[in-house]
Amino acid sequence: MRRLFHAPRILQKQAAGAATPRWQMNGFNRTPGATARPMTVRNLMGEIDGTNNPKPTDKDFNAKIFVPDKNGPQAWMNGGSYAVVRRIRMLLDPWDDLTTTEQEQVIGRRKSNGSPLSAPASTGTETTPVDLEKFTPDGSLAIPADAHIRVAAAQSNAGATILRRTFSYHDGYLPDGSPDAGLLFVCWRADPTTGFIQIQLKLDGSDHLTRFIRHESSAIFAVPGGAQPGEYVGQRLLEA
Numbered sequence: 001m002r003r004l005f006h007a008p009r010i011l012q013k014q015a016a017g018a019a020t021p022r023w024q025m026n027g028f029n030r031t032p033g034a035t036a037r038p039m040t041v042r043n044l045m046g047e048i049d050g051t052n053n054p055k056p057t058d059k060d061f062n063a064k065i066f067v068p069d070k071n072g073p074q075a076w077m078n079g080g081s082y083a084v085v086r087r088i089r090m091l092l093d094p095w096d097d098l099t100t101t102e103q104e105q106v107i108g109r110r111k112s113n114g115s116p117l118s119a120p121a122s123t124g125t126e127t128t129p130v131d132l133e134k135f136t137p138d139g140s141l142a143i144p145a146d147a148h149i150r151v152a153a154a155q156s157n158a159g160a161t162i163l164r165r166t167f168s169y170h171d172g173y174l175p176d177g178s179p180d181a182g183l184l185f186v187c188w189r190a191d192p193t194t195g196f197i198q199i200q201l202k203l204d205g206s207d208h209l210t211r212f213i214r215h216e217s218s219a220i221f222a223v224p225g226g227a228q229p230g231e232y233v234g235q236r237l238l239e240a
């Protein structure tokens with residue numbers, strides 16, 4: 001964390017006179033090592049958040065997340081990625097008014113351990129694969145049609161996946177007394193049109209969770225690939 005703080009500070013000092021920061025958002029996450037074993041974090045709604053993310057060991061991970069090498073004017077993005085950053089406020093008062101069972105129906109996973117509702121409560125774990133085809137004995141979908149994990153799933157979005165790396169924020173209270181708190185949502189993808197944009201368009205129309213959140217600001221960043229030996233980050237763009 002300290003190094004992350006230090007890097008933009010040094011950039012800011014060196015760019016003084018030529019560039020100034022226009023805005024900054026502060027988020028937080030659990031410190032690695034704070035739990036006895038590595039555990040997925042919980043967001044401010046109390047949900048385990050970050051389970052179903054592409055993994056670096058997946059065979060198509062690099063192709064999905066990093067921009068492939070090209071020649072020509074866009075070559076400066078080779079090996080880079082696009083980051084979508086959104087400040088999403090949580091409507092925590094109405095959320096807290098739901099029962100745990102209702103909250104689980106909104107997300108599609110159990111609050112206690114993050115297991116998908118398609119798995120039995122007694123044996124399901126956070127890593128039990130999600131079964132979107134599963135029905136309950138009374139004939140309803142185990143994971144409801146408007147549950148967040150169904151609507152956001154790759155199967156519902158022509159295979160679109162994103163690498164989510166989110167932070168929580170809490171910036172005090174709004175004039176009506178409700179918490180000004182939520183998720184600094186950050187996701188990465190080689191091509192945002194086949195990642196975030198595709199998924200968000202679907203969520204907009206049919207995700208139950210949208211009743212409990214407000215997207216307040218949004219930005220997209222082109223992040224160039226790492227520097228080659230002797231180069232600095234972004235050199236191919238800045239000196240083209």
Ligand code: HEM
Pocket residue numbers: 043045047048049050051052053088089090107109130148149150152153154162182183185196199200203213
């Ligand atoms: C405050 C806003 C949000 C909250 C509280 C939230 C919460 C969650 C939770 C609890 C899960 C289940 C655990 C997991 O797999 O990580 C999940 C999954 C997911 N979310 Fe969100 N999310 C939010 C916004 C978004 C947005 C804006 C997107 C994309 C546009 C998104 C995309 C996904 C995806 C792709 C999954 C995995 C679905 C799967 O199982 O395949 N989420 N989210």
